Amino acid sequence: MKKTMKPKRKTIKNSNRKTAAISFFLFGAIALAAVFTLEFLDYRSGKYSLIFSKLIRLQQKIPAAEKFNRELTAALSGRKIPFDFLKDQGGVSHFKIELPEPLYLPLSKDLRWLVEKNRGLYRLSEVQGMKEQVIYLIQVIFEKKLTHVILISKRLAVQPRPIEMPVTPARTRTGKAPRLAFIIDDIGYADLISDQLRELGIPLTAAIIPAAPYARSEAQKIHEYGLEEIIHLPMQPKDPANHHPRDQFVLTDSSAAEIQVLLQKAREVVPYARGLNNHMGSLLTSNPQAMRRVLERIKGAGLFFVDSRTSPTTLAYALAREMKIKTFKRDVFLDDEQSYEYSSGQIKQLVELARRNGRALAIGHPFPSTLAALRDAIPWLKQQKIEVVFASALLE
Structure with missing residues (x-):
């Protein structure tokens, strides 16, 4: 009898263990479900949730x-x-x-x-x-x-009639004809802008944003058309609302290695560029340490630098001269105000600056009003015996 009782005790003991294990897992499942439920309710109410906000990364509605x-x-x-x-x-x-x-x-x-x-x-x-x-x-x-x-x-509606320009020929103080250069910024966001620049029939410098969707194709066409191209390198602005990812913008805390990578990527997209200017950059160009790191990389790459002067406190041009980098700075913005009349007035101002200083540089964008004002000013510029050159011809 004793021998026959032993298996029953073992069976009862195993059964108890199974029941305990099942109870444990059920309790754990209920507890886990409760945690998920509470986390989800927090997530739905807009509170931080470790599970749904970070681990699972569901999209939280704002x-x-x-x-x-x-x-x-x-x-x-x-x-x-x-x-x-x-x-x-x-x-x-x-x-x-x-x-x-x-x-x-x-x-x-x-x-x-x-x-x-x-x-x-x-x-x-x-x-x-x-x-x-x-x-x-x-x-x-x-x-x-x-x-x-x-x-x-x-x-757009139809462009306005051309504005009449003064007919007095411009001369510098030395008697030589003044020289002007035009940089057209933000190339690469739309296709066929290169065709519009070529149609103007004058030397133009196209500043191409490397990360723009049409940057590579526009850079190739601009080179084929015999125009000058430079890198329009994004730099950190003062406006905190601006979105400036590290893989596209030079930031004030960007390391020399990060800047080098950005320049290398930019030169792959804009392979014929011999120089660059800053896109935005009101914060970075006013920071001497950060700007010096950028200019060291520019000098190492053998590129020239044009200060777009997006901030009145910029140090970029002065630092570039101090570091013996070929450089120049923007004198006039053609389209702070997007209108044909404004751009035409800015071209007149550019001529006056060139008459006094011998040379002057304008920066504009491929807005229809800007390109129309530039196109209509070309006969007048020729009549004035003004030489329009690439930006690189003005370097100091």
Whole structure:
């Protein structure tokens, strides 16, 4: 009898162990489910969640961004402006809008007002001009996150009549003809801008942004057309709302190695560039330590540097001269105000500066109004016996 009882005791003991194990796992599962539930409720309410915000990285909705989304959609529908919309995998909402010129200003005001009302940040990231339209790229930021990218194509009206220029020939104090150079910034955001620059028929220097979608193809065409190209190197601005990723911008804390990598990548995209100028950079060009690190890399690469002077406190030009780098600085911006009349007036001012100093440099953008003013000024510049040269011909 004793021998037959032993297996039963063993069976009962094994059964108890299985029951305990099942109870343990059930309790653990319930506890884990409770933790996930509480974390998810925190996440949905906008609180930080280790599991859903960091480990799983679900897209957390920002109430102000969602509200702005609805209000912008309603505003576009109310004005009967057609648009396309999609949300990418990162949760960023993309609007593509096309409208005639008269509707742009009212919509622009609506956009700014809606962003400010919802306590967001509005950033006009890029403006690209073409023959028959101007494209605006707008970024909207809520809670320090990029939530919206808005692309607006504004169809243009007919350009105004050319402004009459003075007929007195310009001469410098030494009696020599003054020399002018024009740098056209932000090349690469649209295709075929190179064709428009070639059509002007004068020496122009194209400043190409390396990370722009058409940078490589435009750089190749500009070289084939016999125009000069330089790298338009993004540098950190003072505006904290600007989005400046480290793999595209030189920042004030960028190391020499990081700057070197940016320059190498830029030269791969713009292989015929013999120099560069700064894109933005109001903060970096005012920082002597950071700017010196940049200029050391520029000098090592054998490139010249043009200070775009995006800040009145820039030290870049002075430092470049001190470091014996071939350099020059911008005298005039052609299109701080985007209008034909303004750009024409700036060209007149450029001529006056060149008359006094012997040479002068203007920087503009490929806006239709800028290119039209430049095109209409060419006969007058020739009549004035003014020599238009590449930016590299003005270097000190």
